[in-house]
Amino acid sequence: MPLPSREFAAARVLAPSGRLDHDNCEAFRGELASHVAACARAGKAIVLDLSGLEYVSSAGLRCFMLAARQAKAQRGRILIAAMQPVVREIFQISRFDLVFEVFHTVDEALASSA
Amino acid sequence: MRVRFWGTRGSIPVALTSADIRDKLARALFAASGRRFASIGEAHAFALGELPFALTHTFGGHSPCVELATGHDEYFVCDMGSGARPLGAHVLARQGGRAATVNVFMSHVHWDHIMGFPFFGPAYVPGTRIVIHGCHGALEHALRLQQQPPCFPVRFEELAARIEFARLEPGATREVSGLRVTPVLQNHAGDSYGYRFEWGGKVVVYSTDSEHKLEDRGETDRFVGLFRDADLVVFDAMYSLAEAVSVKADWGHSSNIVGVELCQRARARHLVLFHHEPANSDAQIERILDETRRFEELTRGAAPALRITAAYDGLEVEL
Numbered sequence: 209m210p211l212p213s214r215e216f217a218a219a220r221v222l223a224p225s226g227r228l229d230h231d232n233c234e235a236f237r238g239e240l241a242s243h244v245a246a247c248a249r250a251g252k253a254i255v256l257d258l259s260g261l262e263y264v265s266s267a268g269l270r271c272f273m274l275a276a277r278q279a280k281a282q283r284g285r286i287l288i289a290a291m292q293p294v295v296r297e298i299f300q301i302s303r304f305d306l307v308f309e310v311f312h313t314v315d316e317a318l319a320s321s322a
Numbered sequence: 323m324r325v326r327f328w329g330t331r332g333s334i335p336v337a338l339t340s341a342d343i344r345d346k347l348a349r350a351l352f353a354a355s356g357r358r359f360a361s362i363g364e365a366h367a368f369a370l371g372e373l374p375f376a377l378t379h380t381f382g383g384h385s386p387c388v389e390l391a392t393g394h395d396e397y398f399v400c401d402m403g404s405g406a407r408p409l410g411a412h413v414l415a416r417q418g419g420r421a422a423t424v425n426v427f428m429s430h431v432h433w434d435h436i437m438g439f440p441f442f443g444p445a446y447v448p449g450t451r452i453v454i455h456g457c458h459g460a461l462e463h464a465l466r467l468q469q470q471p472p473c474f475p476v477r478f479e480e481l482a483a484r485i486e487f488a489r490l491e492p493g494a495t496r497e498v499s500g501l502r503v504t505p506v507l508q509n510h511a512g513d514s515y516g517y518r519f520e521w522g523g524k525v526v527v528y529s530t531d532s533e534h535k536l537e538d539r540g541e542t543d544r545f546v547g548l549f550r551d552a553d554l555v556v557f558d559a560m561y562s563l564a565e566a567v568s569v570k571a572d573w574g575h576s577s578n579i580v581g582v583e584l585c586q587r588a589r590a591r592h593l594v595l596f597h598h599e600p601a602n603s604d605a606q607i608e609r610i611l612d613e614t615r616r617f618e619e620l621t622r623g624a625a626p627a628l629r630i631t632a633a634y635d636g637l638e639v640e641l
Contacts, residue, residue, distance in 0.1 A: 230539055263621070265565055266579050270536045273567045294620055301613040302579050305564035 211239050219253040219287075219321040220246075225260030228268030237271040244275050244320055248284035253321035257314045259290035276307055285309075289317035290296060323524045323641045324391040327552060328412075329384030329405020330633035332530075332560050332575070332597035333434050336383045341534060342603070346377050376604035382635030384408070384532060385434035388556060392521050396499045397424040400517065400556075406438025406636065408591070414443050421449030426497055427505075428456035429530055430514035431464035439465055442475050446589045450483035450543045455490050455498065457505050457515045462487045490515075506548050508532035509541075510574035518548055524641040525551065527623070530558040530597045536567065536582070542584070549588035553641045556633070557581040559595040559610070578614040585628050588623065592629040592639070593618075607632050 209232045214221040222243060228236060247254050256272075264272075270286075279286045289311040291299065299305045311317040329335075348527060353373055359365040369378045369472045387405030390398040397413060399406075413422050422444050429435055444450040454461055466478040479484075490496060492515060495504040502520040507513060509532060518530035527549050549555050560575040578595055596616060598607055611632040618628050631637070 209569065230542065234537075264584055266577075267513075267536045269563060270567050273564070277568070301617045302577070303564035307564050307568065317607060 209236050209244075211236065213243065215219045216318055217322070219255050219318055221255045221318070223260055225262075227263045227265075228261060228271070229263070229265035232244040233265075233267045233271045236268070237274060237293050240271060240275050241278060241317055244284055244286070245277045245282060248279065248282035253285040253287055254279070255314060255317040255321060256286060256288045257290050258288060258295055259292065259314075261295050262292065264298055266302070269298075269302055271302065273307065285321070287311060287317040287321060289314045323393075323521050323613070325526060325556075325639045325641065326389040326391055326409075327387075327405075327596075327633045327635060327637040328389060328409040328437070329387035329401075329403040330381065330596055330598060330635055330637070331383055331385055331600055332558070333385070334600050335385050335404045335434075335437075336600045338380050338604075340385075342380075346413075346604075352379050373597065374608060376608040380604050381598055381607045381632060384505065384635050385437060386429070387438055388528060388574060390501070390519060390521070390526060392501065394500060395423070396586055397422060398498075398501055398519070399424060400424045401429055401435045401530075402426060402437075402439040402442065403435050404438045404441070407441040407443075408635075409438075410441065410443035410445070414447070417444075421451070423499075424452045424453070425501075426454045427517050427528070428454060428461055428504065429508075429516070429528070430456075430460055430510060430512060431460060431532070432512070433468070436464055437628055440469055440476065445481045445483045446486070448482040452483050452485045453498075454485065454489055455488045455503070457490050457492050457507070458513070459489075460633055470513060504548075506544070509535065514549060514574070516545075518552070524553045526641070527552045527555045527557075529556065532558050533566070533572070534576050534580045536580070539590060545584050546559065546587045548639065549584055549590045551589040552585075552588065552592075554594060554639060555581070555586075555588075555590045556594045556596045558597040559614070560597050560599050578610055579617060582621065582628065582630070586618070586625060589625070590628065591626075592631065594637075594639070595630070595632045598633070601623045635641050 383403035386401040387404030469478040514531040559578040563577040564581040
């Protein structure tokens, strides 16, 4: 899964797309971990722009949880934005919406990170 | 085959409090505002037909005990949680004085899974034969230990029934009085074992107290194999996924989300959410059930629908 990024003054926006499941979650987890470490060092937040994410399985959700733990340990911050309706429901049902700061839009997340 | 759920709660039995019952009653009365009932039968029909399950029932309180009623003279039971007490009364009533043979398949020996054994009535009836099957070497020790003074007034060796222990090998299929049984190792403190039962072309999987770590594809595939084409999967759905992979990681339990995913991959037909968290109210469990059904709908794709039920004490599923 490609993980394009955009830099802002106080945050780095990462935009995973497609499906996140058993088949690709390990590569995603490794790449996300690098971003979390780099942003924590730089004092930046990470905004996960999920507007292109169509589906996330339990294995994919676990990657988000590992990133959240890493961010907490490294004094970083992860915000989630722009979820598609299906992914938003999966976050609610799995209670991941209680773990992350969730925003309707990337702009709202960026405003919160500033 | 009929599967009867005598105990469905995890960790410790729970009971409705007077406040819980008062709240259900008040909500039912409110929902019936303006209605008139000519008979108690009409009121029953309204309650069953129009009120939510959580208002008119309770998911219940006993810890794990599930019966596979095959029609065979012998009984087949999974675990001896506190649900073993009402199961014992059922066995005694059905036998009408005839001695019973009861085969018990133990997932493990944590207290919530053995605490009903000292209250299992047939154990006190001469002529009863109880065969306790399992993969743990400590089965007999654990069952004897919980009846040692000062914890219980009747010692294990004073029980009237003939009690035998039969060691099973993980992964090896065995036939027990016509029931094909395959135990598999599960991830739980001190190990637990899930079972795949096959009888008359029907498959029931009993998989409780089992944590799925998700990072190991091979482990996930192993459970897909266990659940393959099952007619019924009884699944440990104690926590939300977020809890299971964070604050309650390594507590040895799983989630509704993982249950749906495994059943979908395995093409199982009916998922029963089991081993309910004791802190969850009836309303919370009903909400989890609704959400689980919605998750299944969201992720079904072109596959046939997976039926999903939240287990409750007294549930019977005919296969």
